[in-house]
Structure formats: structure tokens, C-alpha cells
Amino acid sequence: MGREQAERAAELEALGIGWDTADAAIATSLAAARACHWLHGTLAAPRSAAILDVRIGQ
Template sequence: MPLGRSLSDQWRAYRAGAMTRKRAAELEGLGIVWDTADAGFEPSLGAAQAYYELHGTPAAPRQATALDQAVRQWLTNIRRPCGLGKHPIDGDS
């Protein structure tokens, strides 16, 4: 089976809750990332913090970068409803 198809099958099994913790841990040990938004959160937050410390505001212009990362688009995305994930946090709507 081609690697891409196999990984897609594994991702679907993980999302469906049909994967054992052991298999998930083995795949994670190989560098598999189940949620790219979660994986990118810390570096993006660090970039936003660096931008804020430098400029004193989180209101970044369109082309703004910090720590070699685009800041404006990430800030725009997290301001949207459900911007940090697929479901709103309890109490948020």
C-alpha cells in the first residue's frame, strides 16, 4: 500500500477513535501530527508575543512577521468563532 494512503487510513482510524493508544503513540514517535492547528499553536503564540513586545500592540499589519512567522493571519484566525479548533469552548458561542 502506498505510504500516503496508509497514513490517511491511520488518520481516519485515529479520528474515529478506532486506534489503540499504543499505535497512536508509535505513530507520534515517528513524528505524526494528528492536529496541525494544535502543533502550530505554540510557535504562533510565541511569534504574536514577540510582535506585541516589539510594537506594544497585537494589531499587526497585513505583512507583519515575528520570529520568521506571519502574525496577522494567525491573529485573525484565532479571533474568529471556533478559531482555535472545530468546536467552541463551553460558554462561548
């Protein structure tokens, strides 16, 4: 990544803009896992389970 691209990426991140789709997918999955744990007290979910429109089943 060139210097100019790195500066632009830093500016986007400072604004809270997610520009990396892999990072966004991980953040979404973590939010779903946290919500599941908060609601049910466990991460052991049935295969068909979904929360926040994310399939979390094992």
C-alpha cells in the same frame, strides 16, 4: 487510538517532543504573537508584518 499508541504518545509528550503538527503550528503562531506583543505592545500588525518567520499581519 489504541492503548499502545496512547502510551507512546504520552512518552513523547513527557520528553517534550511535539508529535502533532497541528499543535506545533499553534505553538509557533502563539510564540510569534507573544513576541509581537512584547516588541510592539499590540497585536494590531500591518498586513505585511512577520515575526519569527511567521506572518502575523491582520
